[in-house]
Amino acid sequence: METRDIVFSIVMVVSAFVLTYVWLGRFKYSPANSLIVLAAIVMVGALAAMLLSLDMRMRKIEEQLDLRERSLRINIQSVEDNMGKKIDTVTNVVDDAMETFNRRNYR
Template structure:
């Protein structure tokens, strides 16, 4: 987990604490209920961790896709080189065969 993710997690939990504390204090005249505040903080904290987890999984998938893309490009270049070599060999054989045919024809 990156430092940035940790900072966002802390900010989300602290803002959920302040929001729930002020909200409960505004609409009730009793002392605020710490259980509600704690549950809101846990809810927001787990939400933040879940978002970070999803982000990490997406990053892993992106890295795997990039690796496969690089592998595919290398394989395509390899195949292209092999096909080009074979075509050159075949072209050379055909040229030799035509030369031999023409040589026999005129001699």
């Protein structure tokens, strides 16, 4: 979690407080206004926490995907090396067989 994300969350909460307080101040004042302001702050704070949690989960999933990609790349490379070795041995056997066959035909 970056400090930038935390700063944006704090700005969200403060702006929700100011917006709700000023907006309700345009109407007749009543004691319920503080409850509305508090509810708006809690709601925006929960939204900010949810966004931060989502960001952390996405980063974790991205790291897991990177790890899987690396392991797949290593596995594919090892399979490629093994297949190359097997193909080389088969090619050598076929070359030897062709060479012996050609020797027999030319005698």
